[in-house]
Amino acid sequence: MTTRASRKSKATSSAACRPLGGLPGPRSGRLHNVEIGKQPAPPPLMRALASLPAGRLGAGVVAVGSMLLIWHVMSLYFRPWVPDIGATLTAIGQQLQSPGFWDNFFLTLGRVLTAFVAASVVGAAIGLLIGLNERAEAFFQPLLALALAVPDPVYIIFAILALGTGETAGFVALTIAVVPFVTNIVRSNVHARDRALDEMAQIYHLPRPVRLMAVLVPQLVPALLTAMRFSFALSWKLVVVVEAIGQPNGIGSAIFHSFRQLRMREVAAIAIIFIITMQLLERGVLGRIEKRLLRWRD
Template identity: 55%
Template sequence: MAAMISSTVDSSTFRAEKRRDYDDAVRRTKRLGTALAVISILVLWHFLALYNRPWVPSIADTLRSMQAALSGAQFYSDMLITWRRLLLAFLTATLVGVSIGVVVGFNKKAEAFCAPLIALALAVPDPVYIIFANLAIGTGELAGYIALVLAIVPFVINVVRTSVQARDVQLDEMSKIYHIPAGRHFQHVIVPQLVPSLLTAARFSFALSWKIVILVEALTQPEGIGARIYNYFHMLRMRDAIACAILFCVLMQLAEKVIFLPAEKRLMRWKS
């Protein structure tokens, strides 16, 4: 008996060690891939700067421009304006998209009505929403918000609807057999199955929001990071435009890791 227990413990320890070795190998591969990608981009950038000046600034000139932007107050002012627009559009689009996606996923009649509209909305290019919002409302900030929400909501609806329809229907039948109340069924059966798709929808909505908000600001707004990049480009100050774009992209990537990675670990903890 003692030998069997010892053998089981040794087997569990061996599997744990193998799992740690595998995770370490995966992390090393990811770090190596990231390093190679960054080096490749820098090498390509260097050669493009050598043969396409002044349209492609050198890495050193861009770094100096980034330092100058970070040392000035105007960059932070524009960043706050863009962040306000981004967060408002992201929260609105996510809440509206998740709500509609859940309803469409559960209701066959709602799906029959919304499916063609969702397909049409997914096919419309983002600049079209911006143009129609400006024509209908004007070039004010409200038009930008509406264009952002309209461009993002269809993608969120589609992700959530697909997840709802892919849920385990047998769990719904089991809840009916045991007469589990609808509220407890939704909380303990439906929500855990939707958490991965909700996280995916939120991350996708955030990623799409900060890309489209730059486009909206460049086309319609006098302030913000998008307007700043467009003005630099209009004045042929390419190194300032690229420096501002890089700073914004880096900040958005950091924000995504700070916001979504901890939330994902916390919400998906039940799986482990």
């Protein structure tokens, strides 16, 4: 009985393995003309992307390559308004060898640093005051909301109309335009501080200077660094706008002068040099300061 059952089982299994409907079964080792275990080769573009280094370096390479490709295509269809890459590189070399460019560059850099320091200090001080004092917050809150809603060029235009086209007008316009953003960042983080630490300082009767420097400021270091980076990024952009509108010299004035003469290669060259320099300062100087002050988090 056992032998008959086993034979019957083998016959049933062999019948189940036969092709249905007389269709030919799959050939051994191949399925639809593709070898089992092997995949078709990817297209060349996918192979090129796969060969790029992984991580932030690979992402940077892809981003720069995409920007250059878009620039090249636009230079083919929008000449002479979009200069080609080769002509722009030649113009960059000419600007780097020009003494007039460096005069404008260092003048603009001085204005950027002055506006950045003034806006950071004033904005941080007002933010601390608003965050710690309810009466000050009640007074400054409507003004802060209004200042954040006003477009930045409005400050520049009114400052030039009121104070002329000198250095004072640009400094006042930049400071007024940047301060509200710094104030808002610092005030929000003061409100989000750990109240339990304030109660501990009050229980131990710590003096106010000690409370400020040992309890409050360490909690606000990340917010202050964020406010500084935002202030710097906004300052150098607005400085260029101020110079283009109402200053006879500087990077913004040079860009506007080249644009009026339709020398688009010079416009692109000056802008690229200045943008790269500002990014190096922001990421190199401010980035290193941020890493050093926040090293305790690691």
